[in-house]
Amino acid sequence: MAGCAVGGPSPRLPVARPVDVRRAAVRLVKGDGRAFLAVLALNGAAAGTGLAGPWLLGRIIDEVRGGGGVGAVDRLALAILLCAVAQLLLARWARYVGHRFGExxxxxxxxxxxxxALALPASVVERAGTGDLTARGTADVDIVGKTLRDSGPExxxxxxxxxxxxGAVFALDPLLGVCGLGGLTGIWFVxxxxxxxxxxxxxxxGAAGSEVAEIVAATASGARTVEALRLERRRIAASRDALDASRRRRLHTLFLRTVFFPGVEVSYLVPVVTVLLVGGMLHDRGAMSLGAVVAAALYLQQLSGPLDEILMRIEQLQSSGASFARVEGLARAPRAVPSRSPEPADDRIDVTGVRYAYERGGEVLRGVDLTVRPGERLAVVGPSGAGKTTLSRLLAGIDAPTEGSVTVGGVPVVGLGPERLRRQVVLVTQEHHVFLGTVRDNLLIAEPSSADEELWAALTAVGADGWVRDLPEGLGTRLGTGGHRTDGSQAQQLALARVVLADPHTLILDEATALLDPATARHTERALAAVLEGRTVIAIAHRLHTAHDADRVAVMEDGRLTELGTHDELVGAGGAYAALWERWHGERTA
Structure with missing residues (x-):
């Protein structure tokens, strides 16, 4: 059965520091520097054109007070209209360039x-949880995208x-400019x-949202385990706790916004009132015309629009900044790097004094010693929780032992780079994935240069050729949404066919046929055994007929290797394996 996490929150992927986020933003902007400069120039031109309106309106007021004629007023009004049209066109052009820059x-x-994400080692992803990575790759990237496309240019x-x-207010009168800036200090404090x-x-x-996603994903993927072990109430309680924590986090950020925005709205009125009072006093003393006072007040009144947008975007930047930190945090995660270790001398696998303990649990493996000879078929059996799956992960190089070593051909497995590791050892579990695309696309992932004849041969090897031939377009049939929906056994057969195409030296099957019915599973295992003749096969045995067909059987109990030998030797010894075989064989014949 698929595992289901029922413990506390899993270790999260790293989050970038504020300085890292700023550097990443600068790097992204520099990557399209010419467009950024064009956005600045166009916005500057649009803003400069918009300054003419209040100044011309002030001129109209002074002309009327001075007894100017209608013609002068009309000319000034026409100039205001032309400047407004020019500002509209420049602003539209600036937004167009800005949005393309953001995209x-x-x-x-x-x-x-x-x-x-593709460079992350599998162990890092599994320890962090797919929910966290999924949330970063969907919700967080979407938020960052909207910010770069919309909020950034705006x-x-x-x-x-x-x-x-x-600047226009200072140009009219420095004292009014100082008064206007002084009135904006309330916004600064808020x-x-x-x-x-x-x-x-x-x-x-964001972290609370990731925890919700992780719990939902774990519950959905482990639904059979939840049902079998009657964990429904525990999973519901864990989901409610996660949702409640997420709600509290959202309410906290909502509280911040309810303080921020009303405080800003009140602060907008202060500079306008201040300039009108001071400007009125200067006008009364003859130090400033009425048109200049009106123009300064209009400038500050217009300032509320850009400031409102700026503060709104700043608020959005806090949310998107946190999302950007989570997205950019992947740069700080460990990466799977190409191997610099020597080529393995052969395909022999040696497990020497291996101990392993998970970060939030006790020791799972306790001093395991094992040698797997090239071309051997080894079955690993034992009760649930004995450490079989953990051992398979160490053999496949997904995790490194806490103590001891796991080597292939004298080279540590964890030291092999991803490409070399795939050629050497492949782990196949009961967890599988059908990619969107055709049957052919799903198989070519393993070996892109394969011809259709090779694809059919791989499908035949795992007993999948029959149902694939029955599909409307055979290898060209689209799978997944909008196409043929595969069931669990078909998806698993496709995964096994990919293994046949990859043609590794060593194949580790961790209950890889658990979702197949017994007859299909036995046929698939025998077909794989025939195809992988001369290859090393390590099977984490769920059904003991796999152990019966193996060259040797390794028995795991409480993290230790307690028995090792052929099926007949272990049955004759009357130990733990004999008890397992007798119980399983009795259930089969009952």
Whole structure:
């Protein structure tokens, strides 16, 4: 049966530091520097054109107060209209360039994430949990993408506009500019309070979301185990706890926003009122015209629009910044690097004094010594929890032993790079995956250069050629959503066919035929044995007929190798294996 996690939260993948996120953002911007400069130039031009409106309106007021004619007012009004049209066109062009810039950056973020995810060692992914990686690759990447496509360009646009508006007030009168900036200090204090709390809040919210995804994924993948062991109530309780923690994290970030936005809205009125009061006093003394006072007030009134957008985008940046830190965190995770170790001398596997303990559990393997000869068929049997699966993971190089060594041809298995390891040892479990695409696509993953004849031979070897020939388009039939939906046994047969095509020196079967019915499983195992003649096969035996057909049988009990020999030798010895065989054989004949 598939395992199901019922413990506490699993170790998470790394999260990037703020400095790493900033460096990554700068690196992404530099990668498309010309477009970034174009966005800056277009936004600057649009913002500069928009400054003309309030200044021309102030001129109209002064013309009217000074007794100017209608023609002068009309000309100024026409100038305002032309400037508005020019600003509209420049702003639209700037947004178009900015969004294209954001889409290109988003594409690079996605490509980097996929590359980094594929470079992660399997042990890192399994310890972290697929829920965390899935959440980062979907929700977090989506949030980062929306920020780079929308929030980033909008923040840039509105920042340029805000700077130009403040500069315009200073140009009218430095004293009014100082008053306007002084009125904005309330926004600074509210923003500082918010920023001190937001990043931690959004990171906690993201982690809680990953925990929900992990629990749902583990429960769904281990549904049979949950049902068999009657763990429904425990899984429901764990799900409720995770959802409750996620709700509390979301409520905390919501509280931050309810303080941040009202405080900002109130602060918008302060600089306008301040400038009107000071400007009125200056006008009363004849130091400033009424048009200049009105223009300064309008500039500051217009400032609320860009500032509102800036602060809203800053709020979004806290959420997306936390997501970016989770996405960029994969760069800090261990990577599967190409091997620099020497080529194995042969296919002999030696397990010497191996001990292994999981990070949050006790010792699983306790001093295991084992030698697997090239071409041998070895069955590993034992009760549940004896350490069989853990041993198979060490043999396949997925995990490294806590103590001792696992070598192939004298070279540590964990020291082999991914490509060399695939040629040497392949682990096949009962967990399998059917990729979106045709049957042919699913098989060519193992060996892209294979011809159709080789694909049919691999399918025949595992007993899958029959149902594949019955498909509407044979090898060209699309699988998955919108196509043929495979059941558990068909998906597992496809996985085994990929192994045949990969043609490794050593094959480890960890209950790889558990989802097949007994007749199909026995046929598949015999077919594999025939195809893999001369190869080393290590089978974690679920059904003891696999042990009966093996050259030797290794018996695991409580993390130790207690018996080793042929089937007949162990049955004759009357030990643990004999008891297992007698019980299993009795159930079969009952």
């Amino acid at each position: 290109r950056i988003l594409a690079r973020v996605r490509e980097e994430f996929v590359d980094r 923040l840039l646009i509105n920042s340029v506009q805000a700077l130009f508006l403040i 923003l500082r309070w918010y920023l001190r709390r937001a990043r931690a809040g959004y990171l906690a919210e």
